[in-house]
Amino acid sequence: MCIPMLSTAASMDFDITASRSPQPAWSAPQEPIDVGGRIAQLRADHGWTLQQAARQTGVAFSTLSKIERHELSPTVTTLTKIAHGMGLTLSQLLESPRPPMGMARRSLSRASETKSTATGACDNAVLCSDLKNRRMTPIRTRVRARDLSAYEEWARYDAEIFLTVLKGTLILHSQNYEPTRLETGDSIYYEASTGHLWTSEGDEDAIVLWVYAE
Known part of the structure; x- marks a missing residue:
């Protein structure tokens, strides 16, 4: 599973049938998240070079x-590291x-404003990303992977995950x-602390809505 930079337009094909009320004047459209820029800014705020950030996070300098x-x-x-x-x-x-909000x-x-990025194994869109200090992160994902070779490593982090399949067939792989x-x-x-990965089964990509809670 992977979370993108969220800087390109989504290509999701959901049928949105629910009626929509007018958008309040104070509710601004959700902006795409520039994860790369965010990390660079946070690193600068810490006064770290890339080498120092690599040591602090355990993520390779080149990555x-x-x-x-x-x-x-x-x-x-x-991203968790x-x-x-x-x-x-x-x-x-x-x-x-x-x-800050009230x-x-x-x-x-x-749906028309949510942004997503393709990463090979999956396309992800972080939803409602403007709230500060959230206890959970909702994400909508199209799973393009058909086998585990699409991933470089098992996903594993200190969090809990709830997911529901919106479309298609999903295979949840676990090391346990x-x-x-x-x-x-x-x-x-x-529990996401155990190594896990997702793949789709059949010709249709599975689409899931999942919540990451730390």
């Missing part, structure tokens, strides 16, 4: 450099630079359990 230059879309595992090395949660790392917090992600087959409408909750 950090490519992420900051928008040449590589990092996986969730890599970077976040923790910088003293942040993944949700804090992925926050959009928005002004106490009655809410965030709206329009036999592969689990999930059909449209099926849901699962699991």
